[in-house]
Amino acid sequence: MERPGCVEELILRRVPGGVSVARNSEAIGLGTEANLLSCADGTVPAPKVIQVFEPGSDIGEAFLMNRIPGQTIARKILRDDDYRIAREKLTHQCGAALAAIHAIPTADLPDLPTSGGLDQLEKYETIYRAFNLPRPVFELAIAWLKSNVPSAVPPVLVHGDFRLGNLIVDSDGLAAVLDWELAHLGDPREDIAWLCVNSWRFGHSQNRVGGFGHLDNLLTTYEASGGRKFSSDEIDWWEILGSLKWGIMCMIMYESFRSGTDPSVERAAIGRRVSETEIDLLNLLEQRA
Amino acid sequence: MHDAPSQKEMLTAVKAFIDDTAMPALKGHAAFHARVASNVLATVLRELEIRPAAESAEQQRLVALLGVDASAPVATLNEQLCNRLKQGDMDLNTPGLLAHLKTTTIDQLSVDQPAYSGLPSD
Numbered sequence: 001m002e003r004p005g006c007v008e009e010l011i012l013r014r015v016p017g018g019v020s021v022a023r024n025s026e027a028i029g030l031g032t033e034a035n036l037l038s039c040a041d042g043t044v045p046a047p048k049v050i051q052v053f054e055p056g057s058d059i060g061e062a063f064l065m066n067r068i069p070g071q072t073i074a075r076k077i078l079r080d081d082d083y084r085i086a087r088e089k090l091t092h093q094c095g096a097a098l099a100a101i102h103a104i105p106t107a108d109l110p111d112l113p114t115s116g117g118l119d120q121l122e123k124y125e126t127i128y129r130a131f132n133l134p135r136p137v138f139e140l141a142i143a144w145l146k147s148n149v150p151s152a153v154p155p156v157l158v159h160g161d162f163r164l165g166n167l168i169v170d171s172d173g174l175a176a177v178l179d180w181e182l183a184h185l186g187d188p189r190e191d192i193a194w195l196c197v198n199s200w201r202f203g204h205s206q207n208r209v210g211g212f213g214h215l216d217n218l219l220t221t222y223e224a225s226g227g228r229k230f231s232s233d234e235i236d237w238w239e240i241l242g243s244l245k246w247g248i249m250c251m252i253m254y255e256s257f258r259s260g261t262d263p264s265v266e267r268a269a270i271g272r273r274v275s276e277t278e279i280d281l282l283n284l285l286e287q288r289a
Numbered sequence: 290m291h292d293a294p295s296q297k298e299m300l301t302a303v304k305a306f307i308d309d310t311a312m313p314a315l316k317g318h319a320a321f322h323a324r325v326a327s328n329v330l331a332t333v334l335r336e337l338e339i340r341p342a343a344e345s346a347e348q349q350r351l352v353a354l355l356g357v358d359a360s361a362p363v364a365t366l367n368e369q370l371c372n373r374l375k376q377g378d379m380d381l382n383t384p385g386l387l388a389h390l391k392t393t394t395i396d397q398l399s400v401d402q403p404a405y406s407g408l409p410s411d
Contacts, residue, residue, distance in 0.1 A: 136367060137390055139374035144381060198407050205406040266325045272332055272401040278394045279407040282387065289381040 010050060014062035026160075027181040028112065031055070034063040035110040036157075036180050043100040045093075046177050068176040074164035074202040078211045082171055089173035091213025094162075094195065095221030097177055102156040102188045103226050109157055114185040116152070117241055121145055124248045131251055137278040141244045144285060150189070150237050153228060158186040163200040164210050189230060192218065193238030198280040199246050240284050247277030297337060304330040336400045343396035350389045 013030055028036075031052065040046045047065035055061040077083045115123075125142055128135075160182030168176040194200070196208050196215060204211030209218045215232045223229045254271030256262040294302070304327055312323045344363055351366035352359050355373070373379040379386055398405050 134368055134371040136370045136374060137394060139371045140381065140386075140390065143374055143377060147377075201406065203406045265322055265329060269325050269329050269332075275394060275397040275401045276405050276407060279391075279398055279405065282391050282394055283407060285381060286387055286391070289387060 009067035010064050011047070011067045012062060012064055014053075014060060026113065026115070026184070028110075028183055030061050030063060032110045032112070033180050033183075034065075036183055037065065039104050039108055039110075039157075040101065040177070040180075043104070044097055044177055045174055046180075068168050070168035070170035070175040072165060072168055072178070074200075074211070077164055077169045078202055078204050083169060086169050086171055086173040087212045090169065091209050091217045092221045093174035094167075094209065094213070095218040095227075096225040097174060098159075098162065098188070098191050098195075098218075099222045099225035099227035101159050101162075101177070101191070102228075104157050106155070106157065106185065109185075112157070112184050114155065115158075116155070116186050117145075117190065117238065118149060120190075120245065121241060124245050127252065128248050131255060133251065135274070135278065137281055138244060138247065140285065141240055141281045144288070145237065145241055145244070148237060148288075150234060153187060153189075155185045156188050158184055158188065158190050160184055160191070161194070162191045163195050163197075164202065164212075165200075187238070188228060189235055189238045190242075192222065192230065193235045194242045196235060196239050197242040197246060198283075199243070199276065236284060236288070240281060243277045243280045243284065247274050247281070250274045250277070297334065300330050300334050300337075304334070332400060335403065339396065339400050343393075343399075347393050347396070350385075350392070354383075354385055354389055 013033070015030060031054070034049045034052045037046055037049050041048060047068055050064040050066060052064075053059050053062040071077055071083065077086065121142065128138060128142075159177065159180060161179050162177065166177070166179040167174060168178060192215075195210050195218075198205055201207060201211035207213055208215045215235060219230055219232065219235075250270050250273050253267055254274070257264070257267035257271070307323055307327045307330070312320060312327070315323050348361075348363045348366065351363065351370060352361070355366060355369055357366070357369065370379070381387065395408060398408055
Protein backbone atom coordinates (compact mmCIF):
# COMPACT_ATOMS: atom_id res chain seq x y z
CA MET A 1 0.00 0.00 0.00
CA GLU A 2 1.55 3.35 -1.04
CA ARG A 3 1.07 6.63 0.71
CA PRO A 4 2.92 9.78 -0.26
CA GLY A 5 6.56 9.22 0.60
CA CYS A 6 6.24 5.70 1.95
CA VAL A 7 5.25 2.16 1.14
CA GLU A 8 3.48 0.13 3.80
CA GLU A 9 3.90 -3.63 3.55
CA LEU A 10 0.77 -5.64 4.26
CA ILE A 11 -0.11 -9.31 4.61
CA LEU A 12 -3.34 -10.74 3.24
CA ARG A 13 -4.71 -13.65 5.24
CA ARG A 14 -7.30 -15.51 3.22
CA VAL A 15 -8.80 -18.99 3.07
CA PRO A 16 -7.94 -21.07 -0.01
CA GLY A 17 -10.68 -20.64 -2.61
CA GLY A 18 -12.35 -18.10 -0.34
CA VAL A 19 -14.19 -20.85 1.53
CA SER A 20 -13.41 -21.43 5.17
CA VAL A 21 -12.22 -24.97 5.86
CA ALA A 22 -10.58 -25.18 9.26
CA ARG A 23 -7.14 -26.81 9.20
CA ASN A 24 -7.82 -28.17 12.65
CA SER A 25 -11.19 -29.06 14.17
CA GLU A 26 -10.47 -26.62 17.00
CA ALA A 27 -9.43 -23.74 14.76
CA ILE A 28 -11.43 -20.52 14.88
CA GLY A 29 -12.33 -18.81 11.58
CA LEU A 30 -10.35 -15.95 10.02
CA GLY A 31 -13.02 -13.42 10.95
CA THR A 32 -12.76 -14.39 14.61
CA GLU A 33 -8.96 -14.28 14.38
CA ALA A 34 -9.12 -10.71 13.00
CA ASN A 35 -11.49 -9.78 15.80
CA LEU A 36 -9.07 -11.22 18.39
CA LEU A 37 -6.13 -9.29 16.92
CA SER A 38 -8.16 -6.11 17.37
CA CYS A 39 -8.84 -7.07 21.03
CA ALA A 40 -5.08 -7.59 21.52
CA ASP A 41 -4.20 -4.26 19.86
CA GLY A 42 -2.44 -1.89 22.24
CA THR A 43 -1.52 -4.40 24.93
CA VAL A 44 -0.05 -7.43 23.11
CA PRO A 45 2.61 -7.10 20.38
CA ALA A 46 0.65 -8.39 17.37
CA PRO A 47 -0.14 -7.45 13.78
CA LYS A 48 -2.69 -4.66 13.31
CA VAL A 49 -5.79 -5.48 11.30
CA ILE A 50 -6.17 -2.98 8.45
CA GLN A 51 -9.30 -4.30 6.74
CA VAL A 52 -11.64 -7.27 7.05
CA PHE A 53 -13.41 -8.91 4.09
CA GLU A 54 -16.63 -10.78 4.87
CA PRO A 55 -17.21 -14.35 3.60
CA GLY A 56 -19.51 -13.13 0.77
CA SER A 57 -17.01 -10.56 -0.57
CA ASP A 58 -15.29 -10.87 -3.99
CA ILE A 59 -12.09 -12.06 -2.35
CA GLY A 60 -13.89 -14.37 0.09
CA GLU A 61 -13.29 -14.40 3.86
CA ALA A 62 -10.01 -12.57 4.46
CA PHE A 63 -8.25 -9.78 6.30
CA LEU A 64 -5.34 -7.43 5.72
CA MET A 65 -2.77 -6.89 8.45
CA ASN A 66 0.50 -4.99 8.61
CA ARG A 67 3.70 -6.92 7.88
CA ILE A 68 6.04 -7.01 10.86
CA PRO A 69 9.71 -7.59 9.98
CA GLY A 70 11.69 -10.18 11.92
CA GLN A 71 12.48 -13.85 12.25
CA THR A 72 10.19 -16.81 13.04
CA ILE A 73 12.57 -19.74 12.52
CA ALA A 74 13.27 -21.12 16.00
CA ARG A 75 16.73 -22.55 15.32
CA LYS A 76 17.98 -19.18 14.00
CA ILE A 77 16.49 -17.28 16.95
CA LEU A 78 18.10 -19.70 19.41
CA ARG A 79 21.52 -19.85 17.72
CA ASP A 80 22.35 -16.81 15.59
CA ASP A 81 24.42 -13.92 16.99
CA ASP A 82 21.86 -11.47 15.55
CA TYR A 83 19.46 -12.56 18.30
CA ARG A 84 21.87 -12.65 21.26
CA ILE A 85 20.32 -9.55 22.86
CA ALA A 86 16.84 -10.68 21.84
CA ARG A 87 17.35 -13.99 23.66
CA GLU A 88 18.21 -12.15 26.88
CA LYS A 89 14.98 -10.16 26.69
CA LEU A 90 12.63 -12.80 25.35
CA THR A 91 11.71 -14.54 28.62
CA HIS A 92 10.49 -11.30 30.20
CA GLN A 93 8.80 -10.16 27.00
CA CYS A 94 6.96 -13.48 26.71
CA GLY A 95 5.91 -13.31 30.37
CA ALA A 96 4.51 -9.81 29.82
CA ALA A 97 2.81 -10.75 26.53
CA LEU A 98 1.16 -13.83 28.08
CA ALA A 99 -0.06 -11.76 31.04
CA ALA A 100 -1.50 -9.21 28.58
CA ILE A 101 -3.27 -11.90 26.51
CA HIS A 102 -4.72 -13.47 29.65
CA ALA A 103 -5.86 -10.04 30.90
CA ILE A 104 -8.03 -9.19 27.87
CA PRO A 105 -11.54 -8.91 29.35
CA THR A 106 -13.49 -12.00 28.29
CA ALA A 107 -16.61 -9.84 27.82
CA ASP A 108 -14.86 -8.04 24.92
CA LEU A 109 -13.98 -11.25 23.07
CA PRO A 110 -15.73 -12.78 20.08
CA ASP A 111 -17.45 -16.16 20.57
CA LEU A 112 -14.73 -18.71 21.34
CA PRO A 113 -14.75 -22.37 22.28
CA THR A 114 -14.13 -23.21 25.94
CA SER A 115 -11.55 -25.93 26.51
CA GLY A 116 -10.03 -26.79 29.89
CA GLY A 117 -7.30 -29.29 30.65
CA LEU A 118 -9.65 -32.23 31.23
CA ASP A 119 -11.62 -31.42 28.04
CA GLN A 120 -8.37 -31.63 26.07
CA LEU A 121 -7.22 -34.78 27.85
CA GLU A 122 -10.54 -36.47 27.02
CA LYS A 123 -10.41 -35.32 23.41
CA TYR A 124 -6.86 -36.51 22.78
CA GLU A 125 -7.39 -39.77 24.69
CA THR A 126 -10.36 -40.55 22.42
CA ILE A 127 -8.28 -39.87 19.29
CA TYR A 128 -5.39 -41.98 20.60
CA ARG A 129 -7.68 -44.93 21.48
CA ALA A 130 -9.31 -44.85 18.04
CA PHE A 131 -5.90 -45.54 16.41
CA ASN A 132 -5.61 -48.82 18.36
CA LEU A 133 -1.83 -48.38 18.62
CA PRO A 134 -1.35 -48.86 22.38
CA ARG A 135 1.68 -47.13 23.94
CA PRO A 136 2.41 -47.82 27.62
CA VAL A 137 4.03 -44.41 28.25
CA PHE A 138 0.88 -42.65 27.02
CA GLU A 139 -1.28 -44.87 29.25
CA LEU A 140 0.89 -43.95 32.24
CA ALA A 141 0.68 -40.24 31.40
CA ILE A 142 -3.10 -40.31 30.84
CA ALA A 143 -3.72 -42.15 34.11
CA TRP A 144 -1.37 -39.82 36.03
CA LEU A 145 -2.99 -36.70 34.57
CA LYS A 146 -6.45 -37.99 35.54
CA SER A 147 -5.46 -38.63 39.15
CA ASN A 148 -3.58 -35.37 39.64
CA VAL A 149 -5.92 -32.72 38.21
CA PRO A 150 -4.92 -29.23 39.41
CA SER A 151 -7.50 -26.97 41.03
CA ALA A 152 -9.27 -24.73 38.56
CA VAL A 153 -8.61 -21.02 38.07
CA PRO A 154 -11.04 -18.61 36.37
CA PRO A 155 -11.02 -19.03 32.56
CA VAL A 156 -9.09 -16.50 30.45
CA LEU A 157 -8.30 -16.02 26.77
CA VAL A 158 -5.70 -18.70 25.95
CA HIS A 159 -3.64 -18.17 22.78
CA GLY A 160 -3.32 -21.93 22.30
CA ASP A 161 -0.07 -22.08 20.29
CA PHE A 162 2.31 -19.60 21.95
CA ARG A 163 5.83 -20.84 21.08
CA LEU A 164 8.80 -20.11 18.82
CA GLY A 165 7.65 -20.57 15.24
CA ASN A 166 4.56 -18.48 15.97
CA LEU A 167 6.43 -15.47 17.38
CA ILE A 168 8.18 -12.81 15.29
CA VAL A 169 11.49 -11.94 16.91
CA ASP A 170 13.79 -9.11 15.87
CA SER A 171 17.17 -8.01 17.24
CA ASP A 172 15.35 -6.40 20.16
CA GLY A 173 13.24 -9.42 21.07
CA LEU A 174 9.52 -10.15 20.74
CA ALA A 175 8.00 -8.15 17.88
CA ALA A 176 4.67 -9.93 17.39
CA VAL A 177 2.53 -12.86 18.47
CA LEU A 178 1.06 -14.68 15.44
CA ASP A 179 -1.21 -17.65 14.72
CA TRP A 180 -4.16 -17.07 16.99
CA GLU A 181 -6.28 -19.73 15.28
CA LEU A 182 -6.24 -22.12 18.27
CA ALA A 183 -7.39 -19.41 20.73
CA HIS A 184 -10.00 -20.48 23.26
CA LEU A 185 -11.21 -19.82 26.78
CA GLY A 186 -9.30 -21.91 29.25
CA ASP A 187 -6.55 -22.14 31.83
CA PRO A 188 -3.67 -19.61 31.64
CA ARG A 189 -1.21 -22.33 32.67
CA GLU A 190 -1.85 -24.06 29.33
CA ASP A 191 -0.07 -21.25 27.41
CA ILE A 192 2.82 -21.00 29.89
CA ALA A 193 3.40 -24.76 29.83
CA TRP A 194 3.07 -25.12 26.03
CA LEU A 195 6.03 -22.74 25.67
CA CYS A 196 7.96 -25.09 27.99
CA VAL A 197 7.21 -28.38 26.18
CA ASN A 198 10.59 -29.87 25.23
CA SER A 199 9.60 -30.18 21.56
CA TRP A 200 9.40 -26.36 21.50
CA ARG A 201 12.86 -25.92 23.03
CA PHE A 202 14.28 -27.00 19.66
CA GLY A 203 17.24 -28.89 21.09
CA HIS A 204 18.06 -26.34 23.82
CA SER A 205 16.53 -28.49 26.57
CA GLN A 206 18.44 -26.85 29.40
CA ASN A 207 16.32 -23.71 28.97
CA ARG A 208 12.81 -24.75 29.97
CA VAL A 209 11.12 -21.69 28.49
CA GLY A 210 11.18 -22.14 24.72
CA GLY A 211 14.88 -23.10 24.68
CA PHE A 212 15.87 -19.58 25.75
CA GLY A 213 14.79 -18.91 29.34
CA HIS A 214 14.07 -20.03 32.88
CA LEU A 215 10.58 -20.65 34.11
CA ASP A 216 11.01 -18.79 37.43
CA ASN A 217 11.96 -15.63 35.49
CA LEU A 218 8.95 -16.01 33.18
CA LEU A 219 6.58 -16.54 36.12
CA THR A 220 8.00 -13.53 37.99
CA THR A 221 7.44 -11.22 35.02
CA TYR A 222 4.05 -12.80 34.35
CA GLU A 223 2.90 -11.95 37.88
CA ALA A 224 4.51 -8.49 37.84
CA SER A 225 2.62 -7.78 34.60
CA GLY A 226 -0.74 -8.57 36.17
CA GLY A 227 -0.91 -12.34 35.72
CA ARG A 228 -1.78 -14.82 38.48
CA LYS A 229 0.94 -16.09 40.77
CA PHE A 230 1.97 -19.61 39.73
CA SER A 231 4.77 -21.82 41.02
CA SER A 232 6.81 -23.86 38.55
CA ASP A 233 5.30 -27.05 40.09
CA GLU A 234 1.88 -25.91 38.91
CA ILE A 235 3.12 -25.79 35.33
CA ASP A 236 4.21 -29.46 35.34
CA TRP A 237 0.71 -30.96 34.90
CA TRP A 238 0.15 -28.75 31.86
CA GLU A 239 3.57 -29.49 30.40
CA ILE A 240 2.86 -33.24 30.70
CA LEU A 241 -0.49 -32.66 28.98
CA GLY A 242 1.30 -30.58 26.32
CA SER A 243 3.86 -33.31 25.53
CA LEU A 244 1.08 -35.91 25.42
CA LYS A 245 -0.94 -33.70 23.04
CA TRP A 246 2.04 -33.17 20.73
CA GLY A 247 2.74 -36.93 20.73
CA ILE A 248 -0.85 -37.66 19.74
CA MET A 249 -0.72 -34.87 17.11
CA CYS A 250 2.29 -36.71 15.58
CA MET A 251 0.18 -39.90 15.60
CA ILE A 252 -2.63 -37.98 13.85
CA MET A 253 -0.18 -36.89 11.12
CA TYR A 254 1.11 -40.48 10.77
CA GLU A 255 -2.51 -41.69 10.61
CA SER A 256 -3.04 -39.60 7.48
CA PHE A 257 -0.29 -41.74 5.90
CA ARG A 258 -1.61 -45.03 7.33
CA SER A 259 -5.13 -44.29 6.08
CA GLY A 260 -3.87 -43.28 2.62
CA THR A 261 -5.13 -39.67 2.91
CA ASP A 262 -1.57 -38.34 2.52
CA PRO A 263 0.82 -41.08 1.36
CA SER A 264 3.93 -38.84 1.52
CA VAL A 265 7.19 -40.08 3.04
CA GLU A 266 7.10 -37.09 5.39
CA ARG A 267 3.78 -38.20 6.95
CA ALA A 268 5.17 -41.73 7.36
CA ALA A 269 8.37 -40.46 8.99
CA ILE A 270 6.61 -38.29 11.57
CA GLY A 271 5.26 -41.48 13.17
CA ARG A 272 8.83 -42.08 14.35
CA ARG A 273 8.82 -38.81 16.29
CA VAL A 274 6.21 -39.98 18.80
CA SER A 275 8.98 -41.57 20.88
CA GLU A 276 10.46 -38.08 21.42
CA THR A 277 7.40 -37.14 23.44
CA GLU A 278 7.59 -40.45 25.32
CA ILE A 279 11.06 -39.68 26.71
CA ASP A 280 9.87 -36.13 27.54
CA LEU A 281 6.88 -37.59 29.42
CA LEU A 282 9.07 -40.05 31.32
CA ASN A 283 11.54 -37.29 32.25
CA LEU A 284 8.66 -35.25 33.68
CA LEU A 285 6.84 -38.16 35.34
CA GLU A 286 9.87 -39.64 37.09
CA GLN A 287 10.17 -36.44 39.13
CA ARG A 288 6.64 -37.18 40.40
CA ALA A 289 7.22 -40.82 41.40
CA MET B 290 17.73 -67.80 0.18
CA HIS B 291 20.59 -65.59 -0.91
CA ASP B 292 21.94 -62.70 1.08
CA ALA B 293 24.19 -60.99 -1.46
CA PRO B 294 23.44 -58.14 -1.54
CA SER B 295 22.10 -58.12 2.01
CA GLN B 296 19.22 -55.89 3.21
CA LYS B 297 21.81 -53.58 4.75
CA GLU B 298 23.80 -53.37 1.52
CA MET B 299 20.73 -52.67 -0.61
CA LEU B 300 19.43 -49.97 1.76
CA THR B 301 22.86 -48.38 1.97
CA ALA B 302 23.08 -48.29 -1.85
CA VAL B 303 19.64 -46.64 -2.18
CA LYS B 304 20.47 -44.12 0.55
CA ALA B 305 23.75 -43.23 -1.19
CA PHE B 306 21.88 -42.77 -4.47
CA ILE B 307 19.41 -40.38 -2.81
CA ASP B 308 22.12 -38.43 -0.95
CA ASP B 309 24.74 -38.18 -3.69
CA THR B 310 22.76 -38.23 -6.94
CA ALA B 311 19.05 -37.51 -6.51
CA MET B 312 19.05 -34.86 -3.80
CA PRO B 313 21.51 -32.46 -5.47
CA ALA B 314 19.40 -32.62 -8.67
CA LEU B 315 16.13 -31.80 -6.90
CA LYS B 316 14.67 -28.49 -5.80
CA GLY B 317 12.12 -27.19 -3.30
CA HIS B 318 9.53 -29.63 -2.06
CA ALA B 319 11.03 -32.63 -3.89
CA ALA B 320 14.45 -31.95 -2.33
CA PHE B 321 12.84 -31.76 1.10
CA HIS B 322 11.08 -35.09 0.58
CA ALA B 323 14.34 -36.66 -0.67
CA ARG B 324 16.01 -35.59 2.57
CA VAL B 325 13.15 -37.13 4.58
CA ALA B 326 13.42 -40.32 2.48
CA SER B 327 17.14 -40.53 3.22
CA ASN B 328 16.41 -40.10 6.94
CA VAL B 329 13.82 -42.87 6.76
CA LEU B 330 16.37 -45.24 5.24
CA ALA B 331 18.83 -44.31 7.98
CA THR B 332 16.10 -45.18 10.51
CA VAL B 333 15.53 -48.57 8.88
CA LEU B 334 19.28 -49.27 8.88
CA ARG B 335 19.47 -48.46 12.61
CA GLU B 336 16.42 -50.61 13.28
CA LEU B 337 17.97 -53.62 11.51
CA GLU B 338 20.97 -53.23 13.80
CA ILE B 339 19.26 -52.45 17.11
CA ARG B 340 15.79 -53.95 17.14
CA PRO B 341 16.45 -57.72 17.49
CA ALA B 342 18.42 -57.48 20.75
CA ALA B 343 16.42 -54.51 22.10
CA GLU B 344 13.07 -56.17 21.49
CA SER B 345 14.20 -59.46 22.98
CA ALA B 346 15.33 -57.63 26.13
CA GLU B 347 12.04 -55.71 26.18
CA GLN B 348 10.12 -59.00 25.97
CA GLN B 349 12.04 -60.46 28.92
CA ARG B 350 11.49 -57.32 31.03
CA LEU B 351 7.76 -57.35 30.22
CA VAL B 352 7.44 -61.02 31.21
CA ALA B 353 9.10 -60.27 34.56
CA LEU B 354 7.09 -57.08 35.13
CA LEU B 355 3.75 -58.66 34.30
CA GLY B 356 4.49 -62.13 35.74
CA VAL B 357 3.11 -63.93 32.69
CA ASP B 358 3.89 -66.69 30.21
CA ALA B 359 7.42 -66.29 28.92
CA SER B 360 6.47 -67.16 25.32
CA ALA B 361 4.05 -64.25 24.74
CA PRO B 362 5.01 -61.85 21.91
CA VAL B 363 5.97 -58.24 22.70
CA ALA B 364 2.82 -56.74 21.17
CA THR B 365 0.57 -58.88 23.38
CA LEU B 366 2.62 -58.06 26.48
CA ASN B 367 2.50 -54.33 25.73
CA GLU B 368 -1.28 -54.52 25.35
CA GLN B 369 -1.49 -56.18 28.76
CA LEU B 370 0.77 -53.51 30.27
CA CYS B 371 -1.44 -50.80 28.72
CA ASN B 372 -4.55 -52.39 30.22
CA ARG B 373 -3.02 -52.62 33.70
CA LEU B 374 -1.92 -48.98 33.55
CA LYS B 375 -5.34 -47.91 32.30
CA GLN B 376 -7.11 -49.83 35.07
CA GLY B 377 -4.77 -48.42 37.71
CA ASP B 378 -3.33 -51.84 38.64
CA MET B 379 0.09 -50.39 37.90
CA ASP B 380 1.29 -46.81 38.26
CA LEU B 381 4.36 -44.60 38.63
CA ASN B 382 5.26 -46.32 41.89
CA THR B 383 5.14 -49.91 40.58
CA PRO B 384 8.66 -51.31 41.18
CA GLY B 385 10.59 -51.65 37.94
CA LEU B 386 7.96 -49.94 35.75
CA LEU B 387 9.71 -46.60 35.16
CA ALA B 388 13.08 -48.27 34.61
CA HIS B 389 11.51 -50.61 32.03
CA LEU B 390 9.71 -47.80 30.18
CA LYS B 391 12.80 -45.63 30.17
CA THR B 392 15.06 -48.39 28.78
CA THR B 393 12.46 -49.26 26.14
CA THR B 394 12.01 -45.61 25.11
CA ILE B 395 15.75 -44.95 24.98
CA ASP B 396 16.17 -48.04 22.75
CA GLN B 397 13.29 -46.83 20.55
CA LEU B 398 14.85 -43.36 20.24
CA SER B 399 18.24 -44.84 19.40
CA VAL B 400 16.43 -46.10 16.29
CA ASP B 401 13.97 -43.24 15.69
CA GLN B 402 15.85 -40.05 16.67
CA PRO B 403 19.28 -40.80 18.14
CA ALA B 404 20.15 -37.09 18.45
CA TYR B 405 16.97 -36.09 20.32
CA SER B 406 17.56 -33.57 23.11
CA GLY B 407 15.35 -35.41 25.61
CA LEU B 408 17.71 -38.40 25.75
CA PRO B 409 19.93 -38.62 28.84
CA SER B 410 23.39 -37.24 28.09
CA ASP B 411 26.26 -39.49 29.03
